[in-house]
Each structure stands twice: as C-alpha cells, then as structure tokens.
Amino acid sequence: MNSTGFRRSLTWIPRKWSGRLLALSMSTEKLLLKLSISRISPANIREYLYSIPGEEDINKDSIRDYLSDYVDVEKVLNLEVEPIYNHLKKKGVNIVSILSDDYPENLKTIPKPPPILFIRGEIVPEDSKAVAIIGTRRPTEYGRSVAWNFAKELASNGFTIISGLAMGIDTNAHRGALEAGGRTIGVIGCGIDRVYPSSNKRLAQMIADGNGAVISDFPPGTPPLKYNFPLRNRIISGLAKGIVAVQAASRSGVFSTVNWALDYGRDVFAVPGNITARQSEGTNRLIKDGAIPVTSPEDILNYFGFSSSVKEEKEVELPGDEQRVFDAIGDEGARIEEICDATGFKPQQVNSILLLLELKGFVREIGGGRYIRNKP
Structure with missing residues (x-):
C-alpha cells in the first residue's frame, strides 16, 4: 500500500542533511523550552523558526519580533524553567528545533512537522x-x-x-x-x-x-x-x-x-x-x-532494494523426543499440559526435555508455564 495508489499526494518540504550539529547553547535550549511549555501553538512556533535564517538566530529579540502578535512575549520570556531544564539535563535530554541537523531528517519532510523535539539519546x-x-x-x-x-x-x-x-x-x-x-x-x-x-x-x-x-x-x-x-x-x-x-x-x-x-x-x-x-x-x-x-x-x-546480510538459518534438527517437544511448542508457544497432549509424554518427561532444550538455547519460558521457541 503506498500513497500513489491509495491516497492523495502531498506537498513535501525536502531538506538536505548537512552533517551533525554541535549541541545548542544552554540559553537557546532554555528559550526552546519556554516556547514549548507556553501557550503558543506549534504552528506559530514553527512559522517563527522558519522565519529566521538559522537556529543561531533563536534569541529574545527575534522571538519578540515575530511572536508578539500571538502571545504575551514578555510573560513567555520570563518563565522560570531552570528547575525543569536541570531535571531534563540530568536525564540526558537535548532540546532541538526543526532548524537543527540533529532533528530527524525524515520528520522534516512531513507537512507541519513538530517544531521542537525533546530527545533522550542520539539521532544520527x-x-x-x-x-x-x-x-x-x-x-x-x-x-x-x-x-x-x-x-x-x-x-x-x-x-x-x-x-x-x-x-x-x-x-x-x-x-x-x-x-x-x-x-x-x-x-x-x-x-x-x-x-x-x-x-x-x-x-x-x-x-x-x-x-x-x-x-x-x-x-x-x-x-x-x-x-x-x-x-x-x-x-x-x-x-x-x-x-x-x-x-x-x-x-x-x-x-x-x-x-x-x-x-x-x-x-x-x-x-x-x-x-x-x-x-x-x-x-x-x-x-x-x-x-x-x-x-x-x-x-x-x-x-527497498536490499538483500539480507544475515545468513539463513538451517531448520532445527534434534534427537527424537526433543524434536517432538520442540515441534509441539510451535510458532505460537505452548504450555506444558499442551505439550503433553501433543506428544503423549508425561509432565515429568516434558519438564526434563524442556530443561535440556533451554540449556541448548532452543526454547525459553515466558511465565505461567508457557514456553516459546528461541528464534535466531
């Protein structure tokens, strides 16, 4: 199913990845945080960001120039965000705008992308x-x-x-x-x-x-x-x-x-x-x-035009009783009593075989006496 054959086409906003950007300055991140927690709509924040040459131009003056018609700018700029900001930093969170090269490339192409993202970890x-x-x-x-x-x-x-x-x-x-x-x-x-x-x-x-x-x-x-x-x-x-x-x-x-x-x-x-x-x-x-x-x-x-670099695994072959228990587990997994019904084995025998299969790495228990196959 793709949009060409199933739905309407849309206008795209292509942007070229130009390499990783150094982390934003602390003051810029705090300004983005203030914009995010204020009552300014994402649409207005996005238009503001698109109106400036680059994220180095995210500052109090440009915010005043563009957003004063939509919100009490001074109230936004005076928001106390230090405790929130410090908490986010302790959690390893970065605050990025759509102008950043740290903003996910694919997300930039959608209509009305979110203007500000909070990221724990790293986008590459x-x-x-x-x-x-x-x-x-x-x-x-x-x-x-x-x-x-x-x-x-x-x-x-x-x-x-x-x-x-x-x-x-x-x-x-x-x-x-x-x-x-x-x-x-x-x-x-x-x-x-x-x-x-x-x-x-x-x-x-x-x-x-x-x-x-x-x-x-x-x-x-x-x-x-x-x-x-x-x-x-x-x-x-x-x-x-x-x-x-x-x-x-x-x-x-x-x-x-x-x-x-x-x-x-x-x-x-x-x-x-x-x-x-x-x-x-x-x-x-x-x-x-x-x-x-x-x-x-x-x-x-x-x-997508790729071939697998992972070698195809051979079908599992096990000694007689082990193979019967492994087969009884199937793709959906099975409980011990279900394995007993399928194989005709007694619970003690099934338990012993399951332990052996676990040690060999072929199956694992997922709780409640239910076992599933380990897929490579």
Whole structure:
C-alpha cells in the first residue's frame, strides 16, 4: 500500500542533511523550552523558526519580533524553567528545533512537522533508513515472535526500528533491534520526563543509553492522555520510510499510524495472521485494503532494494523426543499440559526435555508455564 495508489499526494518540504550539529547553547535550549511549555501553538512556533535564517538566530529579540502578535512575549520570556531544564539535563535530554541537523531528517519532510523535539539519546544521519514496527498491546505469541524477529533482522541489516514503547508489539520490536546491536527509536505520547507504561522504564533507558533515542514533542510533564497517542503516531509514521503492522484488532490505534503513513507517502506493510484470531483481524483487513503483505523480513529488504546480510538459518534438527517437544511448542508457544497432549509424554518427561532444550538455547519460558521457541 503506498500513497500513489491509495491516497492523495502531498506537498513535501525536502531538506538536505548537512552533517551533525554541535549541541545548542544552554540559553537557546532554555528559550526552546519556554516556547514549548507556553501557550503558543506549534504552528506559530514553527512559522517563527522558519522565519529566521538559522537556529543561531533563536534569541529574545527575534522571538519578540515575530511572536508578539500571538502571545504575551514578555510573560513567555520570563518563565522560570531552570528547575525543569536541570531535571531534563540530568536525564540526558537535548532540546532541538526543526532548524537543527540533529532533528530527524525524515520528520522534516512531513507537512507541519513538530517544531521542537525533546530527545533522550542520539539521532544520527543513518536513522533516515528506518522502518516502523507497530501493533497491538495484547499480541499472541506469534505476534511477539514476528515483531522481535522482523526487528532483529532489519536492524542487523542497517535499518533503524521505530516504535511507540508501548507494551506488546512495540516492546518486542525495540528489544529485537537491541538484541541485534542495531538502532531503535521510541516515540512516546507524554513528556520526555515520563515513560508510559512505567514498566518500560528500563527499556527506555536501554534505548537512550545504547543505540538509539527516546523522543517526544510534548512539553515536559505532559501526562499520557488518550488523545496524545494519535499525535504521537504521526511522528512514528514521519520518522519511517515504511510501516509494518504486525497484529491489530479490528479497532486499533494501528489504523491511526497507517493513516498518517498514507498521508505522508510512506509504504504500508502488514503481516497476515490467523483468520480466527482477533489480534489479526485488523492486519488481515489492511491487506485486503491494499497493504503490502509480508511474511519475512526479506520481503521488506527486497522491497527497498536490499538483500539480507544475515545468513539463513538451517531448520532445527534434534534427537527424537526433543524434536517432538520442540515441534509441539510451535510458532505460537505452548504450555506444558499442551505439550503433553501433543506428544503423549508425561509432565515429568516434558519438564526434563524442556530443561535440556533451554540449556541448548532452543526454547525459553515466558511465565505461567508457557514456553516459546528461541528464534535466531
């Protein structure tokens, strides 16, 4: 599914990457912070930034000249932001404007890009080669496995993985990229000083401290309100060259991201799923509506003109009883009692074989007595 064959075309605002920019001065970052937390609309801030020659011209005088018609400028300039600014700096947050070379290149091309971003971690020029992997917060084990492995292989081939740091598909996409030693960017629907859900705080820290970044265009302190997430989804779509929908119910936030992607001229891919699974109703519908069906990471690599640099893995071959248990686990995973039913083995025998398969690295337990295969 691409915008040429599915939706209207849009006006683009191409800007050429000109290399990494040195960090903004402290005073400039504080001015951007004041603009962000004020009541000035993003549209007016964006127009102000476009009206000046460069970000070195972000100063009190230029703000007065352009924004005095829209807001009480002196009130904005006198905002006390020192405590907020110091808190952000302790968290390693940088504040960048759309004029910065540290602003993501792909995001600059969308209509009405966010004028100010808060970034934990680092954005690099290579992040323009990016794919977003999105889906439900309540996936099946099949969905988790697909998200993890697509992200892992795409990241191994130089793609930055974009997702929303939510539970489910997002979490598995980020973790798959990190496992590959690749880059990943998490886009959040709240202030950069928060993480939602809170259970992903450690994951967010791993991304920011490692190969990637966590970004937000919401002012610090913004709570994760429901209506923030469609706005977050536009950034996910804007950052990526293509969107991969792994699993989605018939009513899902995935459609918001897909609609933004179509508006921005991004390609939309969908992973087909079990026709009886609620979690695949949405993705199967996307395919019927024109999304590009993909059943392996290689499909996406080939679409963008790349070939996989990861060697194809041979089919797992194990001794008799081990192979039967491994096969019984399947792509969806299985509980011990389900493995017993499929193999006819007693629980004690299944437990012993599972322990052996874990030691060999072929399977892992994910809680509640449920086991899944470890994919390379």
